[in-house]
Amino acid sequence: MTGSSAAHGPEFDGLALPAPELQPITLDTPLKKALGAAKASALGKAFGFQTVSDLLSHYPRDYADRDVLRPLAQLTPGANITVIADIVSAREKRMSSRPGTIVEVVISDGGGEFILTFFGKSSQQWRLDKLRPGLRGSFSGKVSAYQGQSQLANPSYKTFESEEEEARDDPAVRLRHKPLIPIYAATASETSWNLQTLIDQVLQRVGTLPDPVPQDLRVEHGLLDHTQAIRWIHSPDKKEQWMAAQETLRFTEAWVLQCALMQRHSIARERRTRPRVPTPGGYLERFDAALPFVLTVDQEICAVEIATDMARSGPMNRLLQGEVGSGKTVVALRAMLAVADSGGQTALLAPTEVLAAQHLRSITTLLGPDLAAELMPALLTGKLPVAQKRKALLRTVSGQSRIVIGTHALLSDTVTFFDLGLIVIDEQHRFGVDQRETLRLKGAEPPHVLVMTATPIPRTIAMTVFGDLDVSTIRMLPAGRRGITSIVVPLADHPTWFQRIWTKLAEELALGRQAFVVCPAISPAEIEDGADAEAPPPSDDDPKIPLANVETVLERLRGFAPLAGYRLDALHGRMTSDEKDRIMRSFAAGEIDVLVATTVIEVGVDVPNASAMVVLDADRFGVSQLHQLRGRVGRGGVPGLCLLVTNSRPGSPSRQRIGDVAATLDGFVLAELDLALRREGNVLGDLQSGDGSKLRFLRVAVDGDMIADVRRAAYHLVTGDPGIRTNAALRDAITRRLNESERSWLNKG
Numbered sequence: 001m002t003g004s005s006a007a008h009g010p011e012f013d014g015l016a017l018p019a020p021e022l023q024p025i026t027l028d029t030p031l032k033k034a035l036g037a038a039k040a041s042a043l044g045k046a047f048g049f050q051t052v053s054d055l056l057s058h059y060p061r062d063y064a065d066r067d068v069l070r071p072l073a074q075l076t077p078g079a080n081i082t083v084i085a086d087i088v089s090a091r092e093k094r095m096s097s098r099p100g101t102i103v104e105v106v107i108s109d110g111g112g113e114f115i116l117t118f119f120g121k122s123s124q125q126w127r128l129d130k131l132r133p134g135l136r137g138s139f140s141g142k143v144s145a146y147q148g149q150s151q152l153a154n155p156s157y158k159t160f161e162s163e164e165e166e167a168r169d170d171p172a173v174r175l176r177h178k179p180l181i182p183i184y185a186a187t188a189s190e191t192s193w194n195l196q197t198l199i200d201q202v203l204q205r206v207g208t209l210p211d212p213v214p215q216d217l218r219v220e221h222g223l224l225d226h227t228q229a230i231r232w233i234h235s236p237d238k239k240e241q242w243m244a245a246q247e248t249l250r251f252t253e254a255w256v257l258q259c260a261l262m263q264r265h266s267i268a269r270e271r272r273t274r275p276r277v278p279t280p281g282g283y284l285e286r287f288d289a290a291l292p293f294v295l296t297v298d299q300e301i302c303a304v305e306i307a308t309d310m311a312r313s314g315p316m317n318r319l320l321q322g323e324v325g326s327g328k329t330v331v332a333l334r335a336m337l338a339v340a341d342s343g344g345q346t347a348l349l350a351p352t353e354v355l356a357a358q359h360l361r362s363i364t365t366l367l368g369p370d371l372a373a374e375l376m377p378a379l380l381t382g383k384l385p386v387a388q389k390r391k392a393l394l395r396t397v398s399g400q401s402r403i404v405i406g407t408h409a410l411l412s413d414t415v416t417f418f419d420l421g422l423i424v425i426d427e428q429h430r431f432g433v434d435q436r437e438t439l440r441l442k443g444a445e446p447p448h449v450l451v452m453t454a455t456p457i458p459r460t461i462a463m464t465v466f467g468d469l470d471v472s473t474i475r476m477l478p479a480g481r482r483g484i485t486s487i488v489v490p491l492a493d494h495p496t497w498f499q500r501i502w503t504k505l506a507e508e509l510a511l512g513r514q515a516f517v518v519c520p521a522i523s524p525a526e527i528e529d530g531a532d533a534e535a536p537p538p539s540d541d542d543p544k545i546p547l548a549n550v551e552t553v554l555e556r557l558r559g560f561a562p563l564a565g566y567r568l569d570a571l572h573g574r575m576t577s578d579e580k581d582r583i584m585r586s587f588a589a590g591e592i593d594v595l596v597a598t599t600v601i602e603v604g605v606d607v608p609n610a611s612a613m614v615v616l617d618a619d620r621f622g623v624s625q626l627h628q629l630r631g632r633v634g635r636g637g638v639p640g641l642c643l644l645v646t647n648s649r650p651g652s653p654s655r656q657r658i659g660d661v662a663a664t665l666d667g668f669v670l671a672e673l674d675l676a677l678r679r680e681g682n683v684l685g686d687l688q689s690g691d692g693s694k695l696r697f698l699r700v701a702v703d704g705d706m707i708a709d710v711r712r713a714a715y716h717l718v719t720g721d722p723g724i725r726t727n728a729a730l731r732d733a734i735t736r737r738l739n740e741s742e743r744s745w746l747n748k749g
């Protein structure tokens with residue numbers, strides 16, 4: 001925290017005056033009561049707001065200065081924008097093809113000019129009277145591109161001249177007439193200045209807001225009080241005010257979130273359940289005795305952490321992270337065997353059918369024939385033939401199968417366990433908090449929960465998104481791994497190297513191995529979903545070089561002499577999931593030598609014989625994405641080779657990024673780097689905080705230290721006062737967050 005509390009004294013602005021004739025309102029007052037049914041329903045429809053708190057938490061995304069025009073950096077077609085600009089010219093034209101007129105207004109934002117178009121059935125002279133050259137105002141609408149020009153079609157607008165007229169008649173408007181104009185995320189019907197007006201109305205009536213951050217923390221971190229922060233965020237006189245308000249609200253957000261997570265963690269721990277400990281001479285002992293290798297130190301440590309958790313009378317809630325091949329499955333299987341020793345069952349939940357089937361195979365192999373026969377690991381997925389499914393269901397309900405592996409079909413009502421003691425979830429990213437809950441309810445007593453992820457999770461994300469889980473980490477790979485060699489192939493410097501790539505690939509194939517070729521696009525016209533999402537825009541690259549795409553590359557490779565006789569096939573997101581499964585299976589069976597694919601290659605799919613990967617246009621992928629892709633080769637006893645091919649220029653950020661990926665195999669290092677590199681808007685994307693709500697000011701890329709501080713303070717508070725009885729404002733703030741996240745889950749479903 002840099003702001004000092006002394007600098008922002010309690011200087012109240014005019015908005016603090018309550019309007020005497022109106023009922024006072026609180027944060028939990030329904031908008032219907034505060035603003036009337038019509039406005040409340042419009043806000044509900046546009047943004048899902050229900051209460052005063054929802055509206056006041058809709059913070060401005062920017063501020064515009066009445067006196068200083070600022071060029072808009074980017075006008076992305078489809079974006080809803082609000083811009084302060086000067087009118088340069090305005091003219092009316094008759095339409096050629098049909099009756100009516102178009103008014104074309106050119107406005108300037110200080111940098112570029114762009115065009116507003118208004119379509120009218122008859123003369124729009126009245127509009128020309130209002131939109132006179134020289135006037136300044138705000139303009140709000142959806143950006144579209146027309147003949148290469150960005151424009152706003154039929155935007156809403158408000159000139160400052162008309163605002164001044166209003167201000168002369170209405171004292172409320174006069175109060176609002178400040179040098180800084182808050183710009184809100186808006187919709188076509190709810191414009192930024194509508195929102196500003198409504199928020200101002202509400203602010204005039206809320207009075208003092210309770211503060212969820214305790215006084216001592218506020219003083220220690222130099223924060224504003226909550227009332228001041230909310231007023232200054234919406235209605236600042238100067239930049240310093242909204243900046244100080246943001247700082248305070250960012251801290252507040254972290255604080256409320258961490259307290260919520262700590263509380264959930266402590267409530268989960270207070271639940272009673274059956275400890276699950278191995279029995280002497282039992283399954284686990286037999287398994288360990290037969291294990292053909294020794295666990296790595298990291299595996300040992302994680303195993304002890306898990307065993308300690310499961311020996312307690314409160315359920316385990318643990319995240320086990322480690323890269324593909326680091327040996328998570330073995331560690332998880334040991335936990336399953338401890339549960340089996342206690343007479344219980346484990347449900348192992350995988351994100352796809354393919355991965356579920358793969359888990360069954362690898363677990364059966366690891367168990368060996370005797371243990372497998374006794375523990376009867378079963379597969380239970382939606383696609384199973386009816387007879388097989390019935391058998392699996394029966395073995396699950398009777399408790400014969402001690403390990404039941406499946407997709408989300410395991411969540412269905414028809415699945416009943418005899419004694420569910422442990423839930424293992426593979427790849428948390430695709431399972432929501434609510435799905436974890438559904439599965440949890442299938443145990444007579446709350447089962448222990450182990451979440452496995454192969455995506456290294458940066459510390460800050462672990463604290464915010466998985467903040468209610470304890471974390472175990474496997475960093476090292478088992479000894480004897482042959483590793484992956486990564487090489488950057490810079491075509492910008494050496495165009496002829498393109499041929500050499502395929503010669504090198506042919507050499508690998510000649511050794512009897514298989515290979516992946518990864519492209520960002522499916523066809524010349526079709527970029528794969530998500531392929532481009534993580535990478536920064538290709539600003540430093542030549543946009544005229546078309547992206548590598550599966551169709552073209554496959555065709556070229558099929559005609560390339562050194563690859564003659566090898567079987568090449570394609571895999572991409574436009575195929576049905578059955579087709580994708582079929583291709584993936586025949587690749588795994590060795591019936592395809594080279595798979596030319598987009599990023600749809602399953603995470604975690606194990607083809608030990610695949611030794612080489614060529615990533616074309618590697619600069620189009622994010623750091624973590626490249627690392628994940630690369631993890632698909634070099635799985636077996638053969639060394640992996642990964643060629644990262646790029647047209648980006650030497651010294652450019654993209655080249656740097658690819659070089660970083662080539663330079664290390666440590667996924668944790670790369671995950672932190674990725675987080676630091678991602679553009680602000682992309683950092684969380686749709687990722688939600690650990691309580692399911694959206695993050696507002698909190699930025700996991702930069703707020704790590706603050707979040708860690710806050711987490712410690714939250715731990716102290718919740719340990720001493722698990723019910724948060726001593727702080728009603730905090731309790732209410734947590735409830736509001738949970739309500740909000742519940743609503744967003746409902747909206748999704």
Ligand code: ADP
Binds near residue numbers: 322328330
């Ligand atoms: P993950 O689930 O993390 O991807 P696995 O548990 O599937 O990793 O392990 C990958 C491979 O390495 C498996 O074949 C497994 O038997 C083997 N393995 C696991 N731990 C070790 C170890 N400590 N030493 C040698 N091999 C190991």
Ligand code: MG
Binds near residue numbers: 325328329
């Ligand atoms: Mg695995």
